[in-house]
Amino acid sequence: MRRQNLAVVLGTVAAHSPLSRADVAGRTGLTRAAVSSLVDELAARGVLSETETAPSGRVGRPGRALAVSDRGPAGLGLEIGVTHLGACVVDLRGEPRVWHRVERSNAGRAAGQVLAEAAELAAEAEAAAATLGLRVAGRVLAVPGVVPNEPRGLVxxxxxxxxxxxxxxxxxxxxxxxxxxxxxxxxxxxxxYWHAEQAAETLVHVSADAGIGAALVIGGRLFRGARGFAGELGHVPVQPDGVPCSCGARGCLEQYAGEAAVLGGAGLVGGADPVTVLAERAGAGHPPTLLALERAGRALGLALVSAVNLIDPDGLVLGGAYAELADWLLPAMRAELAARVTVRPWAPEALRPSALGRRGPVLGAAQLTVRRILADPTLLPAAATESPTATATSSVRSAGEV
Amino acid sequence: MRRQNLAVVLGTVAAHSPLSRADVAGRTGLTRAAVSSLVDELAARGVLSETETAPSGRVGRPGRALAVSDRGPAGLGLEIGVTHLGACVVDLRGEPRVWHRVERSNAGRAAGQVLAEAAELAAEAEAAAATLGLRVAGRVLAVPGVVPNEPRGLVxxxxxxxxxxxxxxxxxxxxxxxxxxxxxxxxxxxxxYWHAEQAAETLVHVSADAGIGAALVIGGRLFRGARGFAGELGHVPVQPDGVPCSCGARGCLEQYAGEAAVLGGAGLVGGADPVTVLAERAGAGHPPTLLALERAGRALGLALVSAVNLIDPDGLVLGGAYAELADWLLPAMRAELAARVTVRPWAPEALRPSALGRRGPVLGAAQLTVRRILADPTLLPAAATESPTATATSSVRSAGEV
Known part of the structure; x- marks a missing residue:
């Protein structure tokens, strides 16, 4: 009960700050005494700050304004991509405060080596955050791979x-x-989902690094499937008797819209940043690149016809590297969807490019911790400590709730 | 809180009856006084019955055993199919007590006429239920059509x-x-889902009447999509440049595995009960029928590859009319799934025929009311009344919760 009220007060301040304690009582329906006790606890946990405001025209004491803290607890997001490592620290207001990104060829290297380098980057990001008064309370790592529901912690x-x-x-x-x-x-x-002004309640998000993945957000929560394998769009068949796929089947989407297929179709070889090369060629009107992207868009559209028919999303987002190729992919995708999704209302603008692009995964990784804290502030220690030992080992986790 | 405790007590009795009041207290952790008060309220609402049991070997008063009532509140399920009308009354224990089914060609007839006949069947079923001491508390109608999330009540x-x-x-x-x-x-x-001994938490249920539909049950609840159109399996493309479909697209599953396609492939024309005809022909080894069913099975399997990739279910059920053709459809379906779902664990036996077959929808319609009552017994009037006027107008509804 108290846990829920802590979240209610924190959520109210997050949505409407600056607010006074009286404002919070007015908005939540809680008594002023209850609000004061909850605010004190939230302040002790380091998630709310209270500052003196300039005296207003009104008679009385100068006001004190509550706001979600821009210091104290924060979320660290890490990312291991095929060609880079990334780190991002987000404060409790959801603002990214630290960004680190290094190009690094990670394919085929020993996992231990790659993870050791990611740990170095994490330490640098945490040190940079500390200079801003931020204390990392949870760490999430984005990987281009299968992370099953059970056991947790395993790629x-x-x-x-x-x-x-x-x-x-x-x-x-x-x-x-x-x-x-x-x-x-x-x-x-x-x-x-968290970034959108008006979030779709049922969202299908398509992205590609070297592989193609989709993710489903339903009612604000990730839908991971029975064992964590939901959203495997890359192996949806788009030509049942088509090109053989490395998975053993034929005609999987990945063979038409995956990075290697598009590069091959465009007559290019993969380099450090193939997406940028593709975007440059397409922007310059290079006919084989335009054709390869149109073919990829048709295949993506066809696979999404299945997704729309099965899941009935109100939002469909083209994210990750694809977002940077949206100008050339979207027309063919929308055409396939328009031609094939006819027995229900379907608006072409429901498919749109991500606003976050390639920063999405590492940003989501950092924000996951922040969202967990906002949903349950008791995940943080009751008295915020400045001891580096204690803070380094504290970690906000959740049993797959978000 | 009391509402939740009422549901806890009722659920405990439903799962473990017969139980004494003391047994319920032991299993729920509620005090005996609280259990007594809750049991009294549940008895007043007509959902629990308490009977004297034969004296056991133990010293003391004869025991009194609680059980979910086999009289009193019940759910009425109705069904309007293309070639029949159906009705079913289920008691609070989940037992079907009344079945009515009449063959009736409903395609193309005025909806008002069909519904008037369904209302007659409903009245007969309610009258039959009344002779068993059952009082219908909610009515749900199964239709082979699109029922959007909003507005409710509309086909x-x-x-x-x-x-x-x-x-x-x-x-x-x-x-x-x-x-x-x-x-x-x-x-x-x-x-x-409700009938299974060990229910899959993420279930895809495929069925066909004249069209092909899938339904998704996630965590025990129907997943209807953003607007109620989820599970439109019939228009998943299985051959992108294939047979033109009535929807305007090409190569939709319905053109390969729908009733008309299978009948056409088998060289048959639709009659009163085409599924039975197909099953008889296939059972007799009629080669064109066997080929048509194998082709339908391959197409169904291919469409389900998309469903498995996107949704990652732990259960996949072939229901409705398809269940009666499972012997001839399943081998090709399982072969497609085995060949194409390779990047994750996938057990062929996860795809199985429904145990309920064509009775499933009307049974589900009747049980929906019962499940709503079990989840919230306060949906029933506080004192069970025998007045026919009052009972005829009471109706258990839920805002799309189940």
């Missing part, structure tokens, strides 16, 4: 990194600060 | 009946007893 398979059954905590310098892995497409979808 | 489109924007309450003799319409595939899926 079962990340084909484009060459990982099998990797548990980041086994390779982290201090297991107490090891990040919780999560599929990057899932995190990108959550970031998109 | 937007039922192509195989020829219905557009039909509101059953507008045609029901007494609007107060008009049934709440729901898509038959959804109800069949719920019935399957």
């Amino acid at each position: 079962e398979h990340a084909p484009n990194l060459g990982w099998h059954a990797v548990r980041p905590a086994d390779h982290w310098p201090d297991p107490a600060t090891a990040p919780e892995p999560e599929n990057e497409a899932n995190l990108g979808a959550l970031a998109e | 937007e489109h039922a192509p195989n009946l020829g219905w557009h924007a039909v509101r059953p309450a507008d045609h029901w003799p007494d609007p107060a007893t008009a049934p709440e319409p729901e898509n038959e595939a959804n109800l069949g899926a719920l019935a399957e």
Whole structure:
């Protein structure tokens, strides 16, 4: 009950700050005494700050304004991509405060080595956050791979990194600060959901790094499927008797719209940043690139026809690297959807490019911790401590609730 | 709080009856005084019965055993199919007590006429239930059509009946007893979920009457999509450049596995009960029928590959009329799934035929009311009344919660 009221007060301040304690009581229906006690606890946990405001024209004491703290607890997002490492720290207001990104070829390297480098980047980001008064309270790692529901903490398979059954905590310098892995497409979808002005309640988010993944957000929560494998769009058949796929089947979407297929169709070879090369070629009107992207868009559209028929989303977002190619992918995608989704209302603008693009997954990873704290402030220690030892080992986790 | 405790007590009795009041206290952790008060209220609402049991070997008073009532409140399920009308009354224990089914060609007839006949069947079923001491507390109508999330009570489109924007309450003799319409595939899926010994938490239920529909049950609840159109499996493309479909697209599943396609492939024409004819022909080894069913099974399997990739269900059920053709459909379906779902664990036995078959939708329609009562017994009037007027107008509804 108190836990719920803490979240209600914090959520009210987050949505409407600055507010006085009286304003919070007015908006929540809680008594002023209850609000004061809850605010004191939230302040002790470091999530609310209260500042003196300039005296208003009204008679009486100068006001004190509550706001979600821009110091104190924060979320660290990490990302291991095929060609980069990333880190981001987000404060409790949801604002990104620290960004780190290094280009690094991670495919086929030993997982332990890659994770050691990610841990270095994490330490740098946490140090940078500390200079801003931010204390990382939870760490989430975005990976381009399968992270099953059970057991938690395991990357079962990340084909484009060459990982099998990797548990980041086994390779982290201090297991107490090891990040919780999560599929990057899932995190990108959550970031998109949280970022949207008017979020779709049923969102399908399509993204591609080297592979193609979709993620489903239903009623504000990730839908992971029975075992965590939902959203495997890359192996939806788009030509049943088509091109053989590495998975053993034929005609999977990945063979038409995956990075390798598009690069091959465009007559290009993969480099450090193939998406930028594709966008440049397409922007310059290079005919094979335009054709390859149109073909990829048709295949993506066809796979999404199945997704729309089965899931009936009110939002469909093209994210990740695809977002940067949206100008060339979207026309063919929308045409396929318009031609094939006819037995229900379907608005072409329901399919739109992500506003976050390639930053989505690492941003989602950082925000996951923040959202968990906002939903349950008691996840934080009752008295905020400045002791670096204590803070380094505290970690906000949730049993797959978000 | 009391509402929740009422449901806890009722659920405990439903799962473990017969139980004494003391047993209920032991199992729920509620005090004996609280249990007594809750039991009294449940008895007053007519959902629990308490009977004297034969004296046990133990010393003391003869025991009194609590059980969910097999009299009193009940759920009425109705069904309007293309070739029949059905009705079913289920008691609070979940037992079907009354079944009515009449063959009736409903395609293309005026909706008002069909609904008037359904109302007659409903009245007969309620009368039969009354002779068993059962009082219908809620009415749900299974229809082969689209029932959007909003506005409730509307059948937007039922192509195989020829219905557009039909509101059953507008045609029901007494609007107060008009049934709440729901898509038959959804109800069949719920019935399957409730009936299973070990229910899959993420269930995809495929069924066919004249069209093909899938329904998704996630965590015990129907997933209807953003606007109620989820599970439109019949228009998943299985051959992108294939047979033109009535929807305007090409290669939709319905053109390969729908009733008309299978009948055509088998060289048969539709009669009163085409599924039985197909099953007889297939059972007799009629080669064109066997080929048509194998082709339908391959197409169904292909469409379900998309569903498995996107949704990651732990259960996949072949229901409705398809269940009666399972012997000939399942081998090709399982072969497609085995060949194409390779990047995750997938057990062929996860796809199984429904145990309920064509009775599923009407059974689900009847049980929906019972499940709502079990989840919230306060939906019933506080004192069970025997007055026919009062009972005829009472109706258990829920704002789309189940």
